[in-house]
Amino acid sequence: MTAFTSMRRNALGAFTILAGATLCTLSAHAQNPPVSGTQRATAQQVSERGIPLSELAPNAPDTYTVKRGDTLWGISGMYLKRPWRWPELWGMNLQAIPNPHLIFPGQTLYLDRSGGYARLSTTPPGSSEPETVRVSPRTRSESLGDTALPTLKPHLIEPFLVEPLVVDAQVLQQAPRIIATTEERVLMATGDRAYVRSHQASPLQADAGDPRQFRVFRDAVALKDPATGEILGYEAQYLGRAELIRGESFEDVPNGRGGYTTEYVPATIDLKATKEEIRAGDRLLPMPGRAFVTYTPRAPQMDVEARVVSIYGSSAVAFAAQNQVVAISVGSQDGVEPGHVLTLLSRDSRVKDVSDGKNASIKLPNEDNGTVMVFRTFERVSYALLLEIRNGVRVGDRLVNPK
Known part of the structure; x- marks a missing residue:
């Protein structure tokens, strides 16, 4: 790679990455929240003009250079009395809100206070030239999204992106269950091998394309609305991760009478990481694919x-x-x-x-x-x-x- 990579945001909201002689574009994929046409038009109008100066924090800086370790929520609080109005200050329309304009360490943010309203951008007021951001050299390729500014400190929520699971009670009851471990242990931990039996209609297989990584859960607990007592779902207790080594099968075993009897053989798993001790009866569900998720702090468009x-x-x-x-x-x-x-x-x-x-x-x-x-x-x-x-x-x- 060259000594630096430069990035420019074009007028369409996509990010153009220049790396040596290679040119590629990373687009911001938009999602459509469920709002009316009137709400969308109002939000677009507010987005274009910014927010009243009275909404700015008392010491909101005219310029700020983003640093590693910053978060979107932290910068929002630096500029705004009410940080959830960040989309209006940043000039996002409703289509862009779920995927905000990416902000990177090294970028300078400029606060425009003209006309009684405040707007924030990476372009100095009065200039139409997009900013060039210099990124530290890398010896390997990586997603540009991985260097973008997170909304919150990642360690606060990363475990919860896979741990809590709200399911229908039947889903967990029909999931594959641990039935035993080696050496007849009662409790299992990281590094132990265990054996799993599935629901007859969906046997565990280790063929190409079948899931090999699983999460381990314990019986779900009902989540009830405190006001009405209504059950809203069932929260399964996360216990750890497991890898499927061998699928379920049937083997012919000598029966002692000169013939063979076909016997069921459970699947084999290795426990790769455990948050709590695991025991027979705990359930397995496939590990979800990793997704890069961004959050823009904003108030809901509907009443909550x-x-x-x-x-x-x-x-x-x-x-x-x-x-x-x-x-x-x-x-x-x-x-x-x-x-x-x-x-x-x-x-x-x-x-x-x-x-x-x-x-x-x-x-x-x-x-x-x-x-x-x-x-x-x-x-x-x-x-x-x-x-x-x-x-x-x-x-x-x-x-x-x-x-």
């Missing part, structure tokens, strides 16, 4: 009224703290998408009015308790990261649109 359903991985803990993950009672069927920001309201609380000696029970107003961002959705349940909270978060706390 939700509740905290559970604190992930902490069934014995009453309060969740900052940077913990919670399950909430809305999902993809409600229009919720990764990147949506919601405001937490403390659960209804009451106090006794002792001022007049009657000790009447008085309901206190709901208090704004912080901000969450959705990063993974299922049909009726989503997982969200607690970004900024003032007090501990409990099951039953409300979530609404940010103001």
Whole structure:
């Protein structure tokens, strides 16, 4: 490769990569959120003009050079009083929101405050020349998306992109199950070999094209809406990863009477990584393919009224703290998408009015308790990261649109 790679963003929102004499284009794939034509037109108009200067953070810098370790949420908070209005400041339309204009370390951001509105771009105000970004040399090729600025600190959510699984109860019950291990151990850990039996209709095979990497789960727990008691789904407990070594088969075994009997032989797996000890009865589901996911912090276009359903991985803990993950009672069927920001309201609380000696029970107003961002959705349940909270978060706390 040459000593540096330069990148320019063209007017169509695609990124052109110049590497020596090779020219290629990485396009930003758009997704269409479920909004009306009126909503789309309004959002486009706001996007074109930016946001009122009153929405800027008091010390919003006129220029800022992106550094390694920065996050989109951190830069949003640097520029905005309400970071979820980032798409409007950055000038994104609704089609571009799920896949934001990529921001890279080394780029300079310019804040334009003209006309009473603020806009942010990588082009200096008054200039039409796209910025050239110099990227450190690499001895191997890699995806440009891998160097883009993440929305959040990756270590906070990466484990949860594969760990929580919300399924129908029947899905887990019909998944292949561990039946035994070598040396008749009761509990299994990383490095152990185990044997698996599948549902008769879908035997485990190790043929070309069949899944070889699996996740191990334990019986699913019902996720109930705290307000109605309705079951929204079943959360399976993630235990670890396994690799299929040999598929299920049948073998002819001498029966001692001069003939043979056909006997079933279970599949063989090796446990590659375990979060908790694994035992007979735990279930296997194929490992999903790795996907590069980007999130743009933004307010939902529709009204949201939700509740905290559970604190992930902490069934014995009453309060969740900052940077913990919670399950909430809305999902993809409600229009919720990764990147949506919601405001937490403390659960209804009451106090006794002792001022007049009657000790009447008085309901206190709901208090704004912080901000969450959705990063993974299922049909009726989503997982969200607690970004900024003032007090501990409990099951039953409300979530609404940010103001």
